[in-house]
Amino acid sequence: MIIGKNLTKIFYHGYIRKTKIVAVNNVSLKINENETVCLIGESGSGKSTLGHLLLRLIKPDKGDIYFYNSNITKMKEKEIRKIRKYLQLIPQHPDLSLNPRWKIKKSLLEPLILNKIENKDEVLRRVLYDVGIKEELLDRYPHEVSGGELQRVIIARAISLKPKFIVCDEPTSMLDISTQASILNLLKKIKEEYKLSYLFITHDLDVAKIMGDKFLVMYRGEIIEENDNLEKPLHPYTEMLLNRKRLLENNGNVNNGCKFFYHCPYAEEICFKEEPPTVEVNGKKVKCFKYLK
Ligand SMILES: Nc1ncnc2c1ncn2[C@@H]1O[C@H](COP(=O)(O)OP(=O)(O)OP(=O)(O)O)[C@@H](O)[C@H]1O
Ligand SMILES: [Mg+2]
Known part of the structure; x- marks a missing residue:
């Protein structure tokens, strides 16, 4: 469904002495229909960058992205706009992703208007129901709702155009434990109902185990392990992550x-x-x- 082939993304930092950062280094991956692939790795390993590449939010320096067998790597903005609705992001910082001066309703209607959806109010009602949000929330501003409610709003916006593929970038890392569980359940339910595929980014191995059909472990821009069972890690780095987690669980924080x-x-x-x-x-x-x- 979505394929990345030999993707590389390089960033340059600093003005005077430029340092080169290979955020994603020759990465290939495939995500099938109705599949959740978890992308695990520590901070700075390139997870978000890889997610943004697959959604064509940024362009790779090398490599190709295929969506249903069509190569979208070099598509012009006008063409990309036609398929954009199928490719959605639940971003790492939900608080930054809504316009703070807009009421929730306006943020949710915007993609429907841009895509010239006819029965907007009906669609809005459907997605609110699907994510479990009451209609009174529509008249509030982002700062007037809880973290969990805000995340539901963002999920509502992501599914309103009936996407095929969603990159969930650490969607629960800002939430407390109990809210976290309800959002994970919601994402699972939505996945079934909408027949979605997820790239699910997390550094939390427990969350990965709950969500993933397949696991990719990223280290310094490369995928160093692909596995469907986190209980049986292959790479020493994955083993280290799991051991460290066990130690933390046994010893507190x-x-x-x-x-x-x-x-x-x-x-x-x-x-x-x-x-x-x-x-x-x-x-x-x-x-x-x-x-x-
Ligand atoms: N727009 C950008 N401009 C310059 N450098 C960037 C940019 N985006 C990411 N980087 C760099 O690329 C590397 C990978 O970043 P990325 O955000 O993909 O990591 P991550 O695995 O998502 O980390 P985290 O878990 O902290 O979110 C980092 O060194 C980061 O500083
Ligand atoms: Mg990130």
């Missing part, structure tokens, strides 16, 4: 121990709990449990 814990491939429980000693090894010194005999 305060790190009294080694400052390198979060990045260390050898991290064990003790490294999390206690400050590592400085150990002498062949006349050299290292502050690490690994060298303690």
Whole structure:
């Protein structure tokens, strides 16, 4: 349904001395109909950039994007506009994605007007029902609704044009645990009802397990693992993410121990709990449990 082939995206930072950042590096992936592919990886690994590439919100420096077998990589803005409604984004920062000076109703009607939808009020009523929002909310401004309600509004806007593919970019990372669960359930329900495919971006492995049919692990711009079972990781990095998560679950959230814990491939429980000693090894010194005999 959606295919990315050898996608590369490079950004340049700074004006005087430009630094090159390869945000996405030669990535290929395929998302089938009615499938949820979870994209996992830590901050800065290139997840959002990859999502934006697939939606053609940004153009790749190399590689191609196919939507139902047609190559949309170089499509002109005018052509893209025709298929835009099938490709939607639930953005990473919902609070920034609605115009704060517009009432919710105006934000929800805008895409319907732009796409010349005839029975706008009927469509609006349908999507409000589907995402579980009361009509009184329509007259409020974004700052007058809760985080969970705001996320439902954004989901309503994303589904109002009957899309085929949605990139859900950390859709629940700003919400508290109980609201998070209700939004995840809603996204699952919507997926069935609308026969959608998702690229579901998250750094939370629990969320990934709940949502995903398939998992892609991204590290420094590359996909380093593709797997349909997170219980059986293949790449050491994925294994490390899972181990770290287990350690965090067992030990709570305060790190009294080694400052390198979060990045260390050898991290064990003790490294999390206690400050590592400085150990002498062949006349050299290292502050690490690994060298303690
Ligand atoms: N518009 C941009 N201009 C310049 N650099 C960018 C731009 N967008 C992303 N980057 C850089 O590309 C890299 C990947 O960023 P990206 O936002 O895709 O990561 P991410 O995996 O989504 O991270 P997070 O989990 O924090 O959202 C980062 O180094 C980032 O600074
Ligand atoms: Mg991101």
